[in-house]
Amino acid sequence: MSPIRPENRGRYPGNWKTISAWIRNSRALGRCECEGECGTGHQGRCEARNGQSHPVTGSKVGLTVAHRDHEPENCDEANLFAACQRCHLAYDRDHHAQTAAQTRQALAAGGMEPLFEMGSAS
Ligand SMILES: [Zn+2]
Numbered sequence: 001m002s003p004i005r006p007e008n009r010g011r012y013p014g015n016w017k018t019i020s021a022w023i024r025n026s027r028a029l030g031r032c033e034c035e036g037e038c039g040t041g042h043q044g045r046c047e048a049r050n051g052q053s054h055p056v057t058g059s060k061v062g063l064t065v066a067h068r069d070h071e072p073e074n075c076d077e078a079n080l081f082a083a084c085q086r087c088h089l090a091y092d093r094d095h096h097a098q099t100a101a102q103t104r105q106a107l108a109a110g111g112m113e114p115l116f117e118m119g120s121a122s
């Protein structure tokens with residue numbers, strides 16, 4: 001259900017399912033907790049509710065849990081918020097763009113790609 005990318009799977013704690021369920025069900029009561037952090041422009045708290053039609057997209061909402069600092073290791077409840085797919089994707093989009101270059105470098109360091117732009121300082 002939650003969009004955990006394969007390369008990040010090992011970064012989540014063993015009790016992530018419990019934490020995630022508590023945030024979504026107990027704290028957020030099945031509602032998206034985004035209050036505009038995602039930047040999609042909704043006024044006040046997002047109206048999306050788990051299992052119901054999304055107020056904007058109309059597709060069924062599967063509530064996820066997002067990390068405010070984008071670090072899966074940081075599962076402090078203050079760092080987590082329940083988010084519908086739309087808010088979660090929008091919230092992470094900028095971050096993904098920022099880290100795309102780092103990801104490519106990491107892949108290159110792992111031998112996946114030749115190192116074109118590194119090492120010129122030597
Ligand atoms: Zn939302």
Ligand SMILES: [Zn+2]
Pocket residue numbers: 034035036037038039040042046086087
């Ligand atoms: Zn939002």
